[in-house]
Amino acid sequence: MEENHIIQQIEVYNFPPYVYDKLADKARTSEPMSDQLHEWGMIFDSQKFPALPEYSDK
Numbered sequence: 001m002e003e004n005h006i007i008q009q010i011e012v013y014n015f016p017p018y019v020y021d022k023l024a025d026k027a028r029t030s031e032p033m034s035d036q037l038h039e040w041g042m043i044f045d046s047q048k049f050p051a052l053p054e055y056s057d058k
Contacts, residue, residue: 001007006027011019 002009004026005024007021008024009019009021011017
């Protein structure tokens with residue numbers, strides 16, 4: 001994902017040194033979509049839906 005400029009790897013030279021990832025500018029363009037998906041998930045989770053039947057390809 002780093003090669004596709006989706007995330008940036010940040011190296012911190014402390015003791016001990018560590019590395020963390022953050023979203024790159026290119027990935028931040030997807031924030032409105034992920035926000036809407038989060039909202040949908042919260043609504044879906046708050047409702048009581050019956051369990052889906054198990055899938056069988058027999």
